[in-house]
Amino acid sequence: MKDFGVIVACYDKDYSFAKGCCASIRYFLGDVPIALIVDGNFSIKELENAYGVHALYRPESAHECLRDKEWRSSTKMLAFWESPWEYFLYLDADIVVWGDLLKFANFTDYDMIIDHPAYEFTNEAINKWFFNGIQIEKYFPDFQWQQRPYFCTGVFFAKRNIFDLTEYQKLLELRLANPKMFYGMDQGLLNLMIFRAADRGEIRLKQESMQVIISNFSISELNQRFPMDKTGPICIENDATVIHWSGQKPFISRSTVYSEPMNFFRRKFIQDAWGYQGLRAELMxxxxxxxxxxxKLMRRLIPWSK
Structure with a gap:
């Protein structure tokens, strides 16, 4: 695919997962170009050396509303205007690829391909996980916000510059003026942008089932769906999705979460980057x-400690 790459966003606290994410990209998607949007100024030299990852540092963004955190723009939004490629796959850092995800990249017919949720959201759920419906009706009276297949924005395919940056800045200003209007840094706001643009015929939108959110399933279900053996993932033919730890994170020793796929790819990165295996890798x-x-614990106990 020409002029295409994969973009992963991270900050220092989830950089370890980003390395596992990049290892899974190399494992399943081959030599596709990778860029890491870095929210901070820490070095990613090890990823550059291991996988040729290109760094996009948020503080160096040309656009104030994307660069300065006072705007409360999420890091991933840089991809829409500053992607190194015209077409890209975006992934959150706490994700691993499972199978040939690129089979969904149909940019001939669509400008954006997003996940199709496993469950239909009630109005109550939309108000909890995306945005305040009453306020949406007030500011966007022509937008039908109910009964929409909104999605968790950890994975999507998109074409660069499909959204107007000035309009995005206005939405950020609206959120700053109404702090309880949108859920999260981007989930509600980005879903609003996508479905409004599709309604107006500004983007060609497609939804595919390409994301498994671990909090929606039991450990036994996930173990059966994503089996592992000593050599790695047991991925059946034509199986393609991402595994997203959007709730509890897949720490190596956390027994309450099915973390084996991420554990494998974090180990693989260590082996690919330094050649370490066994006890040395586990210690790292x-x-x-x-x-x-x-x-994370410090931020919970002392909210201003960052």
């Missing part, structure tokens, strides 16, 4: 997890 993962867990 334990240290990474301790640092991530410590920082």
């Amino acid at each position: 993962l334990q240290i990474e997890d301790f640092k991530m867990y410590k920082n």
Whole structure:
């Protein structure tokens, strides 16, 4: 595919998962170009050396509303205007690829391909996980917000510049003025942008079932759906999705989450980057997890400690 690559967004606290994500891209998608949107100024030299990953540093963005955190723009939104490629696959850092996900990349007929949710959202669920429907009716009276297949925005295919940056900036201003209007950094706002643009005929939109959110399934169900053996994933032919740890994160020692696919790819990165296996690799993962867990705990106990 010409002028196409994969973009992963991360900050320092989930960089360890981003390395596993990139390892899964190399494992299943081959030599496709990869870029990492970095929210911060930390080095990703190890990913550059191992997989040729290109760094896009958020503080270096040419656009104020994408660069400055006062706007409360999510890191992933840089991809729509500053992707190195005209066409791209976007992935959150806490995701691994499972199978040939590129089979969904139909840019001949569509400008954006997003996940189709496994369950239909009630109005109550939409108000909880996406946006306040009453406020949406107030500011966007022509938009039918109910009974829509909204999606978790951890994975999507898109064409660069399909959205107007000025309109996005206005939406950010609206959110700043109405803090309880949208859920999360991008989930509600991006879904609104996508479905409004599709309604107006500005983008050609397609939905495919290409995301499994681990919090929606039991560990036994996930173990059966994504089996692993000593050599790695047991992926059946034509199976293609991403595994998304949007709830509890897949720390190496966390027994309450099915984390084996991410564990495998985090280990694979360590082997690909430094050649380490066995106890040395496990120690590196334990240290990474301790640092991530410590920082998350500190932010819970002391909200201003960042």
